[in-house]
Amino acid sequence: MKVTVIRFTPADNDPPDWRIRLEASRISAEQKIKSFEHLGSQADHVVLPPGVGRGDFRRVLESCNADAATRAVIVQFPPPSHLAPLVDHMDPAKDIDALLKDRSPYRACATAEGIYRVAEPYVQDAPAIAVVGSRGFVGQGVVGLLRENGHDPITLDAGDDLRHVRDADIVISVTGNPGILGPDHLRPHHRLVIDSGFVPQQDGTVQGDVRREMYDVPQHLTPVPGGIGPVEMATLMERVIRQEVDPKVVPWKVDPGLYLTREQLASSTHAAPSLAEAARMRAPQITGPAAGFPAAQQPSAAGPHLPAQRPQSPRPDGLGR
Structure with a gap:
């Protein structure tokens, strides 16, 4: 093909x-x-x-x-x-x-589906989920998939007070606006932050929606680069395989790292740090078709972070692409 x-x-x-x-x-x-x-x-x-x-x-x-x-x-x-x-x-x-x-034959773009599938293991207890850039192309897809699966996300976009992400347990940012999330927004109780921003810089580096100095604040984070990109690629490859080769192909999935609920964080000043350290020591792992990708494209699960990243850009109709 x-x-x-x-x-x-x-x-x-x-x-x-x-x-x-x-x-x-x-x-x-x-x-x-x-x-x-x-x-x-x-x-x-x-x-x-x-x-x-x-x-x-x-x-x-x-x-x-x-x-x-x-x-x-x-x-x-x-x-x-x-x-x-x-x-x-x-x-x-x-x-x-x-x-x-x-x-389209698909409910959402591959990036949005990949984001949802990374978040899915972390949402089993119906946590609060914030989507920043919810009116963009990817953001609409993420919101749609969350709602189809019984979640009612906090939707944020241009003109909204992004400090509302502090009310969430999971933050998904798909704006392509470098450094839009910083100290005013991210907290240790965030069990997962998915950063799907990707903006090339003149010096050859790239920046995501989350400021670099905030990377160790949430319990788990998808870094830029090295976060959502291979997840998107794995989703596209899976769609091709299912369409052309095997409709029953085993889907890739994420086995989550350990995380703490807000209640666990607040329950004991002595127990919480040790639990938090354990959570950071066990990184999430992606299994399935993505495991066969070349090393440069494979999701990274180093430290407290999650799998890899797709370039995307802002849209004029909102914060997101």
């Missing part, structure tokens, strides 16, 4: 924030190409030049639709605004990343 990944490139005179968003898109596309090739699929990386017209983009999509060997198509977001409506011309049967929303 063949998978086509389509992305856009910036012009030299484009605004810096747009260039950053497309750089994140480039990194994401290259991760996908490597993952699909590792799976044994033919992966076509279509790189469209600055200023590509509507007609050219539409012809690329129509070619993918007509090619029987092409079984999956991914358009890297964000596309230029004048091209975004044309994504709807993609064949829904080939929409492996839920870009067409209700017309």
Whole structure:
């Protein structure tokens, strides 16, 4: 089978924030190409030049639709605004990343599904869950999956007081706004913080939604980089395998690390530190198809942190991508 990944490139005179968003898109596309090739699929990386017209983009999509060997198509977001409506011309049967929303075979994009599956082992006692960037593409998917599974998340986006995340036990941030969560927001009672922000910097580093100095505050955290990316890749690979090879493939899952509830943290000034230390010593582990990925793409479970990271960008309609 063949998978086509389509992305856009910036012009030299484009605004810096747009260039950053497309750089994140480039990194994401290259991760996908490597993952699909590792799976044994033919992966076509279509790189469209600055200023590509509507007609050219539409012809690329129509070619993918007509090619029987092409079984999956991914358009890297964000596309230029004048091209975004044309994504709807993609064949829904080939929409492996839920870009067409209700017309897609999948309920949410791979990033949102991966985030939910990382969080799932930590939500069995119905904790309070906050989603920051809830109106963005990924955020909407996360909120939808949480609600489908009986949770009522705290939804936060542009204009909201993000200090409300202190009321949650689990924080999921999908904004792509560097350092948006810091000392005013994160607390030791947070059993899990999922950071799905990824913003390349001019010095070659990347930044997530959570400030680096806060990494040791929550009990578990997905770092940037090295957090949600391979989780997204594992989800995409699983979708391809289920679609093309084995509908009954065993899904990957996360075995959670130890964590403390707020009550346990507050119950004893003597017991809580030892329990907290035990929680930090046992990192979460991901098992299933992701275990077969090349080392550079595998989820990392070092220290009190969780698996790996996908580049994503802010959306103009909210905090999230």
